[in-house]
Amino acid sequence: MDSAVARERALDAAERLFYGRGVRSVGMDEIRSASGLSLKRLYQLFPAKEQLVEAYLERRDAHWRGRLAARVADHEDPRRRILAVFDWLEEWFAEPGFRGCAWINAHGELGATSEGVAQRVRAHKEAFREDLARLVADAGLPAALTAPLFLLAEGAMVTAGITATTAPAAEAREAARLLLDTAPASEGP
Known part of the structure; x- marks a missing residue:
């Protein structure tokens, strides 16, 4: 998957979770699960x-x-x-x-x-x-x-x-x- 697509998937998941539950209550592992990206890929995109x-x-x-x-x-x-x-x-x-x-x-x-x-x-x-x-x-x-x-x-x-x-x-x-x-x-x- 190219970086632009992966970035959008991460941002889609982040928006849903951060807006819905608050930033502090959502961990990167939840973003990983919701986006379908590996944790390694997520941290490559957003260190x-x-x-x-x-x-x-x-x-x-x-x-x-x-x-x-x-x-x-x-x-x-x-x-x-x-x-x-x-x-x-x-x-x-x-x-x-x-x-x-x-x-x-x-x-x-x-x-x-x-x-x-x-x-x-x-x-x-x-x-x-x-x-x-x-x-x-x-x-x-x-x-x-x-x-x-x-x-x-x-x-x-x-x-x-x-x-x-x-x-x-x-x-x-x-x-x-x-x-x-x-x-x-x-x-x-």
Whole structure:
């Protein structure tokens, strides 16, 4: 089996197990069993569990942000695109096996002890914030709206992960709508 295929199998298994049960509770032997790779092959690909966690977070970032971007692109109206972020969050929260935000979860488990994991988490959150900033700019709204929209989305993720309901997305969407309805147009450059 070539390295790219083996890597994907390891990452598929890691994502299923790490997201489903938590990073600390899953050992490399479980990843080996779930992936069908030998332990030797797994360690050739990822010499340390931390490297596997970092790769899992990076790959999940690309998938997560790609799915969000596709959902937002379904709308032409720039303000509607901002609200679509919260619609997508509600859909994500309703998925079977939803366990909250993978990056917040990983940071809670390893952020204090793994600089590599903490960096991946910060990079994901910053990229999401930049995505929101672009949506705000495209809608001709003041850049200052980015921070509260980001906090609404992040708060919804945390609350949905804890409560196991989709309600936080709808509540955050309504708060975002109120912000958008009362926001002045951007003054431009």
